[in-house]
Amino acid sequence: MLDTTMRSARVLFYSHDTFGLGHLRRSRAIATALAENNPNVSALIITGSTVAGRFTFPERVDYIRLPGVTKRADGSYVADKLGFDIDGITSVRAGLITAVVKEFQPDLLIVDKEANGFRGELAPALKWLRNNLDTRIVLGLRDVLDDAETLRVEWTRKDAFSAIERYYDEIWVYGLESVFNPVKGLGLSDEVKARMHWTGYLRREIQGQPTDMGKPYILITSGGGGDGTALTEKVISAYEQAQDLKPDAVLVYGPFLSGDKRAAFDERVDALNGRITAIGFESRMENLMAGASGVVSMGGYNVFCEILSLDKPAIIIPRTKPRLEQYIRASRAEELGLIRMLDNERDGSSVDSMINAIKQLPSQPPPSTGNYANLLDGLNFVAERADELLTSVSTG
Numbered sequence: 242m243l244d245t246t247m248r249s250a251r252v253l254f255y256s257h258d259t260f261g262l263g264h265l266r267r268s269r270a271i272a273t274a275l276a277e278n279n280p281n282v283s284a285l286i287i288t289g290s291t292v293a294g295r296f297t298f299p300e301r302v303d304y305i306r307l308p309g310v311t312k313r314a315d316g317s318y319v320a321d322k323l324g325f326d327i328d329g330i331t332s333v334r335a336g337l338i339t340a341v342v343k344e345f346q347p348d349l350l351i352v353d354k355e356a357n358g359f360r361g362e363l364a365p366a367l368k369w370l371r372n373n374l375d376t377r378i379v380l381g382l383r384d385v386l387d388d389a390e391t392l393r394v395e396w397t398r399k400d401a402f403s404a405i406e407r408y409y410d411e412i413w414v415y416g417l418e419s420v421f422n423p424v425k426g427l428g429l430s431d432e433v434k435a436r437m438h439w440t441g442y443l444r445r446e447i448q449g450q451p452t453d454m455g456k457p458y459i460l461i462t463s464g465g466g467g468d469g470t471a472l473t474e475k476v477i478s479a480y481e482q483a484q485d486l487k488p489d490a491v492l493v494y495g496p497f498l499s500g501d502k503r504a505a506f507d508e509r510v511d512a513l514n515g516r517i518t519a520i521g522f523e524s525r526m527e528n529l530m531a532g533a534s535g536v537v538s539m540g541g542y543n544v545f546c547e548i549l550s551l552d553k554p555a556i557i558i559p560r561t562k563p564r565l566e567q568y569i570r571a572s573r574a575e576e577l578g579l580i581r582m583l584d585n586e587r588d589g590s591s592v593d594s595m596i597n598a599i600k601q602l603p604s605q606p607p608p609s610t611g612n613y614a615n616l617l618d619g620l621n622f623v624a625e626r627a628d629e630l631l632t633s634v635s636t637g
Contacts, residue, residue, distance in 0.1 A: 250282045250631045253347035255338070257359040258290035262464055262495070264353045265290040266543045267383070267415070269298065270443050271351065271623055276301045278624035282631070285345055287338055289359070291321060292496045296524050305341060307334045310359070318360075327360070335362040342366040348634045349627060350378045354386075356401040356409070367408045377630040380409045382423055383542040384416025384442065385570045389426030396427070405433055412437045413626070415542070415619050421573050438626060441618035445543075445550040451531035454491060454518065459602055460533040460553075461492040462526065464541045469498055472539055472558055477509050479595040480516050486596060488534050488603060489516050496522045527551065535602035540567045540580075548580065549616055554605035555580040556598045578611030 252275055256268040265288050272284035276299060286293075286304040293306050308330055309321030320330040338358070342350075350370065357364045370376045386392050396402055405412070414423060418439045461476050463469025473494065480486050492510070494503060503521075510519045523529050526544075530536060530551050538544045540557035548555045557580050559567030571582040581598065588594050 250279065250349070250635075251345060251347045252282055252284045252349045252351065252627065252631075253342065253345055254284065254286040254288075255350065255352045255355075255358060255363055256286055256288045256290070257353070257355050257362075258288050258293075262290065262292070263383075263541055263543055264288075265293060265296070267381070267443065268351070268353050269296060269302070270445065270543075270620065271381070272302045273299050274620040274624045275627050279628055279631075282627075285341075285347075287341060289334070292522070295496070295522060305337075307337055331360045331362050334359070335365055338362060339366045339369060342370060346374060347376050348631050350376055351413075351627075352378070352380050352409075354380075354382060355399070356380055356396075356404040357399055361400070364404065367404065371408060375634055377410050377634055378408055379411045379413055379630070380405060381413045381415060383566075384414065384423060385421055385542075385566045385573075386423040387564045387566055388569070391565070392423075393427055402427075402429075406430070410436065410630070411626075413623060414439050415441075415443055417441055417616065420577070420613070420616070421569065438622070440622040440626075442549060442616045443546050443619040443623075444617040445527050445547045447527045447531045447551075448525055449528065452525075452529045453532060457488045457534050457603075458491045458518070458532070459488050459535045459537060459599065460530050461490050461537045462530075462544060463493075463495055463498075463539045464544060468560060469495055469539060470502060471560075472537070473498070473506055475558070475592060475595050476537060476599075477506060477513075477517065478592045479599060480513055481509065482592050483596045486516070486599060488599075490518070490537075490599075491529065491533070492517050492519045493523050493526070493529070494519060494521050535605065537599065537602070540571045540574075540582075542570070545570060545574070545580075546617075549608050552607045552609045554602055554607050556583055556602060556605075557581070558583045577613045578606070579608040579613065581605060 254268040254272055256264040258264045268286050275282050276284055284302045288304050289307045289309055291309045293304050308323055310318045311321045312318055318327050463472045510517045527547055530547050535554040536548055537556045540559045557571040559571040561568050574580045575582040583598055
C-alpha cells in the first residue's frame, strides 16, 4: 500500500452515461473499493448521468456531472437540457473533461468502455495526459460487449483500436476469460493482449440491513428503465392474468421510465391491490434484492453482479436490440447453471411463460449451485492492481 505521508493519490474515472445507469454504477463501485482499500486515495468520477445526485458517495469519492445527452429511439443523440445540437454539446463536454483533467492531474485514469469517450470527447484529454503527465490510463470493459462483428465495426468507426494502442497502459475486463471473452475475434495485437487483465466480476454488498417489505416478494428490475417497458408490461400482465400468482412483487421502474408510460403502469398496479408494489428508483438495490425470494431482470452487468453476490434465484429476460450483450451474457450464465433465461424464440413470448417462471422462481436453485466458482474477485483485484499502478507513478 502507498505511503500515506505522500500527496493524496488521485484517481479519475470517466463514465459517459448517455443512457441507463450501468457505467456510473460500475465506476462508483470501483471508486468505493479503491478508497476503502487505500486511505491515501481520492477518487473523482466524471459522469454524464442525469441521476448521479440520487446516489450516495463515500468519503474521498465525489463526482462531476457533464451536461446530459439523451438517446432517441432511433439511436441518435440530442442534448438533454441545453439548446445545443449534438456537435455543440459534445464540444462543451470535451472542454469540461479536459479542464477537469488539467486541474485534477490524476495519477490514474480509469475509463469505462468508451476508449475515446462519447463521440470522441475524451480524446483531447487523453492526448494532454500523454504529453504532460505520467498518468497510468486503464480501459475497463464489462464481461460482454456485443457480438464480435458488430463490435469490430463500432470500434473501427469510433477509432477505438488506435486509441487503445496509443493511450492505454492496461485493459481490465470485469469478468473471466473462461466465462466469456468480449474482445475475441477483434484482431487485437499481441502487444494489446499483453496489457489485458481479467479481474473477475465485481462483488456487491448490502449497506446496513436488507430491506423489509413485511411479506415475501420477488424483485422485478430493468435497471435504469429506459428500455424496460416490455419487461414491465409482461410482469404486470402476468399478475393481472393469474389472480393467484405468488409471491407478490416489488417492481422498480428505474428513473428513466416516466411520463405517460409510467402513469399507465401505475394505474394497472394500483388495480392489483398490493400484489405489486411499484418503486420509481432505488439507490440501494442490493438491500432490496437481499430481502427478495428471487429476481426477474433484463440482465445488465450490474444486476448480474448483484444476483451472483447475493446468491438469488433469477430469471433473465434479455433484450436483443440495440445490442446482443444481455442475450450473450444470459445464455452463457444459463449454460453454467447460474440463472434461468426466458427466450422468446425458445420459450415463447406468451404471458403464460412468465406466470410459470414466477411460480417456480422461489424454488429455483441459486447461482451458488451452478457449475462455476470464484466469480466475484473483481473488486479485490482492481484495488490491488490500482495500488500497483499508483506506486509505479510515484516511483517512476
